[in-house]
Amino acid sequence: MEIEEIKKAIESENIEKVREILPKIIDSATDEELKEILEMVEELAKKTNNIDLYKNVVYYYAEFFGIDKITEFEELAKKAGFEGLLQLADLYALLGFPEKALEVYRDLTKEIEDPEKLGEVYYGMATVHEELQEYEKALELMKKAIEEFRKANNKEKMLQAEIYEAYLTFEAGDKVMAKEKLARLLPETPSGELKAQIHLAFEEIFEDEENYEAAIQECLYAMLEAKGSDFFEVAFDGLIDVIWQLMLEDEFEEIYNNMPMFKAAFPELGDFFEGVRRIALYKDGKIGREEVSEIILKVKDERLVSLLEFLGEAEL
Known part of the structure; x- marks a missing residue:
């Protein structure tokens, strides 16, 4: 589904859509599919002189296929001036x-x-x-x-x-000073991505303190602030990291008691969060395997299904 979607975005030269979908297909696409998409995106980036998009392509080529396109990127980056050099340093x-x-x-x-x-x-x-x-x-x-x-x-x-x-x-x-600085910034920050970043910073501090209840709450706030933006995926990944840590520590009750609030806040992801809840219940011996399999079958997004399998350590 996402493969066809990104191809359409490339054909229509919808750069923002391409940038949104490209990271999502990295784990789900076959090597052949990914290489084809990268070739198409590379051509689009050159055609539109989008140095940022081209940087991502060069990175993926190197990371997944060991293909070195750095020299070619260096030449284009230097011609692009200040912005190009920033992208080169980042690469x-x-x-x-x-x-x-x-x-x-x-x-x-x-x-x-x-x-x-x-x-x-x-x-x-x-x-x-x-x-x-x-x-x-x-x-x-x-x-x-x-x-x-x-x-x-x-x-x-x-x-x-x-x-x-x-x-x-x-x-x-210095966790105490970090919390103080973040708390001061919180009321000054307008709703949106920046406020989501503050909540994710709090989440990492609380997770480091093994205060998982607070960490999960901060993930919820971050996801709500980031909803509708590219940063939502970052906030979502932050939640998955906390859930995975709780799974490793057998803190299943913390997971299944908190998933209903995520279902309420994000009904479009309701089946996924119900899947997470049931995996935790299953691991805690509260329900049977069939109840987990039943909800996973309702999740249509392959990436989310893969995440559920990851969280269940592929036992399901």
Whole structure:
């Protein structure tokens, strides 16, 4: 279904639709199907000069097929100027070349004077240092990004950076300060993706504290805030991570007691959440296998069925 959908989106040059569907088919498509789609998306990205879309294609080629298209991407990125170089640095980081990414960013700090662009460079550098688990350096750079966005009077980007800074504070080991920063930002943040990011940051802190009840609640808030946006998948994945952790720790009651509220909030995913609830009940010895199989048959989305099988450790 999604294969045909993305082909139609490519034919109609609907870039946003292509970007939305492409990550979803990665796990479900066969190698042959994925390669065909990547070739089509690559052609579309070049035709429309969409460097961001092309970066994703190059990454998937390398990640799933070991096909190196970095040199070709480097040439196009350098021709695209500042935005292209940002995408090049991001690609280097994605492919596991952090020093190359930092080199691109450092060169840009010497060339760029515009505060908003400089803020984006510092933000990107902070993400690389985070991946390297150099949290203090990441915090230092994120503070610089916040200051540059403040100079540029870009309140949205400044808020984004402040949320990230609060999360980095948690990663650096100060949970109390991280919660304080996030709580201060919460009332200042308009509903939508940014508020969802705050709730997901809270979720990770609570999960780290093994406060799973609070973590699940934060997932619910994040999903509600992100509903209708691309960030919904990120929030949904956050919930799946918490459920999986609870499965590993045999905390089944926590799962089946909380799934009804997700069914109520997201009726379009009702069968899926009922499936999660029944898997937890089955693992806790409360119901039989047939009751689980019955609900899984009602789930039509193959990706969601795969998730249910994953959560049930393919026992069903």
